[in-house]
Amino acid sequence: MxxxxxxxxxxxxxxxxxxxxxxxxxxxxxPPGTWHGAWGAAPHHPVPGNEWDGPNWSLDGFAAQSVRQVVRISAGGSRVRIRLSNAYGTSPLRVTGATVAESGGGAALRPGTLRTLRFGHRAATVVPAGGSTASDPAALPVAPLESLTVTLYFAGPTGPATFHEGGLTTTYRAAGDHLSDTGPGAFAGETSHSRYFLTGVDVAGTAPPLxxxxxxxxxxxxxxxxxxxxxxxxxxxxxxxxxxxxxxxxxxxxxxxxxxxxxxxxxxxxxxxxxxxxxxxxxxxxxxxxxxxxxxxxxxxxxxxxxxxxxxxxxxxxxxxxxxxxxxxxxxxxxxxxxxxxxxxxxxxxxxxxxxxxxxxxxxxxxxxxxxxxxxxxxxxxxxxxxxxxxxxxxxxxxxxxxxxxxxxxxxxxxxxxxxxx
Incomplete structure (x- = not known):
C-alpha cells in the first residue's frame, strides 16, 4: 500500500x-557581450506544501509583499539580468519593482552593490499569463560562484505563483516594499525553500568570452x-x-x-x-x-x-x-x-x-x-x-x-x- x-x-x-x-x-x-545562463530553475505548476517537503507560498501568491531570493551563479561578468516566468499563471503578473545585489549572507545585501532592475527602461513590468520576460542589463561586476540576491516587489495580488518547489535555498518574504533594504531585518519573519517566478540569472561582458x-x-x-x-x-x-x-x-x-x-x-x-x-x-x-x-x-x-x-x-x-x-x-x-x-x-x-x-x-x-x-x-x-x-x-x-x-x-x-x- x-x-x-x-x-x-x-x-x-x-x-x-x-x-x-x-x-x-x-x-x-x-563575443564578450553574448548572454549566458549563469543560474536557473525550471518552473512548474503551483502546488500545496506538505509535511515532507514543507510549506510554500505558490497557491496564494503575493500581494503588497517583497520576495528576496539568493542564487549562486556559475560564472562572472560585468553585466547581469534576470528572467521571470508566468508560465502557469492564470492572469497577467504585475511586477512593481525588482533589484539585484551581491549577497551579504542570509537576507542581507553587500553594501554598495544594489542595482535597480528595469524592464524596457521601466521599473515595473507585466508578464502575460503563460509568458516570460527578461530584465534590461544591469552593470554589476560579479565573480564566478558568487551569490547574488534578487528582490521582487508585488504591490497588487499576483494570484497563484509559477514556481520551483525544490529550491534547497532559503527564500525570504516581507510585507511592504523592501526592494532597497540592505539589511535583513524586514525579512526575519517568513521563509520558504522554493523559488518564485525567478527562472534565470544571465551574465555578459566576460573577457575572455565564455x-x-x-x-x-x-x-x-x-x-x-x-x-x-x-x-x-x-x-x-x-x-x-x-x-x-x-x-x-x-x-x-x-x-x-x-x-x-x-x-x-x-x-x-x-x-x-x-x-x-x-x-x-x-x-x-x-x-x-x-x-x-x-x-x-x-x-x-x-x-x-x-x-x-x-x-x-x-x-x-x-x-x-x-x-x-x-x-x-x-x-x-x-x-x-x-x-x-x-x-x-x-x-x-x-x-x-x-x-x-x-x-x-x-x-x-x-x-x-x-x-x-x-x-x-x-x-x-x-x-x-x-x-x-x-x-x-x-x-x-x-x-x-x-x-x-x-x-x-x-x-x-x-x-x-x-x-x-x-
Missing part, C-alpha cells in the same frame, strides 16, 4: 525544436534532493566548481525538477521531459551542451496510483529509449551537444525496486552506453553503484532512501563527467 508521502519517492528524477538560426555564431566565436552554457536536465537527482540545503552541493553546483577551477569558461544551469518524468505530465512534478525540454534546456541563453538524466521516475514510479499528482503509467524500455532519441534529435536540430547520463541505482528504494523495473533500467542503461546515439556518456550508474551490490547505491553516497545521493554522491556525479565532452 502506498501512502501519500510517496512524494519523497517520486521526488527523483519523476518537442519540437527550431533549426539553428542562420548566421548563428559558434561557441568559440561568441564558450557556452551547460544545462543539467533531469529529475530530483539533478535538482539536488538529498543534498544539504543552503550549501550549493547539488551535482550541477559541483560541476560548476570543476569547470571554474579548470578554466574552461562554461556556465551551468540546473533544469531539474523533483519527481519529473520523461513521458508523463504531473501537476506536482512538472511537464514531462519531452514537453519542457525546449523551454528549460534548448532556449537557455548561450546553450552549448545538455546533460540528460531522466527516466528513473518513469521506470520506478510506473503503476503507482494517482495521489493527486497525476497517473504513473507503466513503461517499457523501448518507450524510454524512444523518448531519449526524441531529446537527442531536438538538441541536434539546434546544433547543441547532448550527453546521456545512465540511470542511477534504485535497489532497496520503496516502490521502485522490483525485478521488472531493474530489467528496464538495465536495458535503458545498456542502450545509453553502447548505442552511440548520444554525443557522449556520463556513467552516473557506475559512479554511484556499490561495488559489492551493483544495483544499489554505495552506502557512503546514500542520503537514506536508497534512491537519492547525498552530498558525497552529488560530488561523485560531477566527477564522473568528462569535462572535455562538454
Amino acid at each position: 502506498f501512502r501519500r508521502p510517496t512524494r519523497r519517492l517520486l521526488a527523483v528524477a519523476l518537442v519540437g525544436a527550431l533549426a539553428v538560426p542562420p548566421g548563428a555564431a559558434s561557441a568559440s566565436e561568441r 564558450r557556452g552554457t551547460v544545462v543539467a536536465f533531469g529529475d530530483s537527482i539533478t535538482d539536488g534532493y538529498g543534498s544539504t540545503p543552503d550549501t550549493d552541493r547539488r551535482y550541477p553546483d559541483r560541476l560548476a566548481e570543476r569547470l571554474t577551477s579548470s578554466g574552461r569558461r562554461l556556465t551551468v544551469v540546473n533544469a531539474g525538477i523533483n519527481g519529473n518524468k520523461l513521458l508523463a505530465d504531473s501537476p506536482c512534478y512538472g511537464e514531462k521531459g519531452l514537453g519542457r525540454f525546449r523551454r528549460d534546456a534548448l532556449d537557455r541563453p548561450g546553450v552549448r551542451t545538455v546533460i540528460v538524466l531522466e527516466g528513473l521516475n518513469d521506470i520506478g514510479g510506473g503503476g503507482f496510483p494517482d495521489f493527486g499528482c497525476g497517473a504513473s503509467p507503466k513503461v517499457t524500455a523501448r518507450q524510454v529509449i524512444d523518448a531519449h532519441r526524441t531529446l537527442i534529435r531536438a538538441a541536434h536540430a539546434r546544433g547543441v551537444r547532448i550527453v546521456g547520463a545512465t540511470i542511477t541505482p534504485m535497489k532497496g528504494a520503496q516502490g521502485y525496486d522490483t525485478p521488472a523495473n531493474e530489467r528496464i533500467r538495465d536495458a535503458v542503461n545498456h542502450w545509453i552506453r553502447t548505442s552511440g546515439a548520444y554525443d557522449a556518456v556520463a556513467d552516473f550508474d557506475r559512479a554511484l553503484a556499490d561495488p559489492r551490490v551493483p544495483d544499489a547505491l554505495r552506502p557512503a553516497f546514500d542520503s537514506g532512501d536508497h534512491l537519492h545521493p547525498n552530498d558525497a554522491g552529488a560530488a561523485a556525479l560531477a566527477a564522473a563527467i568528462d569535462l572535455t565532452t562538454l
Whole structure:
C-alpha cells in the first residue's frame, strides 16, 4: 500500500525544436557581450506544501509583499539580468519593482552593490499569463560562484505563483516594499525553500568570452534532493566548481525538477521531459551542451496510483529509449551537444525496486552506453553503484532512501563527467 508521502519517492528524477538560426555564431566565436545562463530553475505548476517537503507560498501568491531570493551563479561578468516566468499563471503578473545585489549572507545585501532592475527602461513590468520576460542589463561586476540576491516587489495580488518547489535555498518574504533594504531585518519573519517566478540569472561582458552554457536536465537527482540545503552541493553546483577551477569558461544551469518524468505530465512534478525540454534546456541563453538524466521516475514510479499528482503509467524500455532519441534529435536540430547520463541505482528504494523495473533500467542503461546515439556518456550508474551490490547505491553516497545521493554522491556525479565532452 502506498501512502501519500510517496512524494519523497517520486521526488527523483519523476518537442519540437527550431533549426539553428542562420548566421548563428559558434561557441568559440561568441563575443564578450553574448548572454549566458549563469543560474536557473525550471518552473512548474503551483502546488500545496506538505509535511515532507514543507510549506510554500505558490497557491496564494503575493500581494503588497517583497520576495528576496539568493542564487549562486556559475560564472562572472560585468553585466547581469534576470528572467521571470508566468508560465502557469492564470492572469497577467504585475511586477512593481525588482533589484539585484551581491549577497551579504542570509537576507542581507553587500553594501554598495544594489542595482535597480528595469524592464524596457521601466521599473515595473507585466508578464502575460503563460509568458516570460527578461530584465534590461544591469552593470554589476560579479565573480564566478558568487551569490547574488534578487528582490521582487508585488504591490497588487499576483494570484497563484509559477514556481520551483525544490529550491534547497532559503527564500525570504516581507510585507511592504523592501526592494532597497540592505539589511535583513524586514525579512526575519517568513521563509520558504522554493523559488518564485525567478527562472534565470544571465551574465555578459566576460573577457575572455565564455564558450557556452551547460544545462543539467533531469529529475530530483539533478535538482539536488538529498543534498544539504543552503550549501550549493547539488551535482550541477559541483560541476560548476570543476569547470571554474579548470578554466574552461562554461556556465551551468540546473533544469531539474523533483519527481519529473520523461513521458508523463504531473501537476506536482512538472511537464514531462519531452514537453519542457525546449523551454528549460534548448532556449537557455548561450546553450552549448545538455546533460540528460531522466527516466528513473518513469521506470520506478510506473503503476503507482494517482495521489493527486497525476497517473504513473507503466513503461517499457523501448518507450524510454524512444523518448531519449526524441531529446537527442531536438538538441541536434539546434546544433547543441547532448550527453546521456545512465540511470542511477534504485535497489532497496520503496516502490521502485522490483525485478521488472531493474530489467528496464538495465536495458535503458545498456542502450545509453553502447548505442552511440548520444554525443557522449556520463556513467552516473557506475559512479554511484556499490561495488559489492551493483544495483544499489554505495552506502557512503546514500542520503537514506536508497534512491537519492547525498552530498558525497552529488560530488561523485560531477566527477564522473568528462569535462572535455562538454
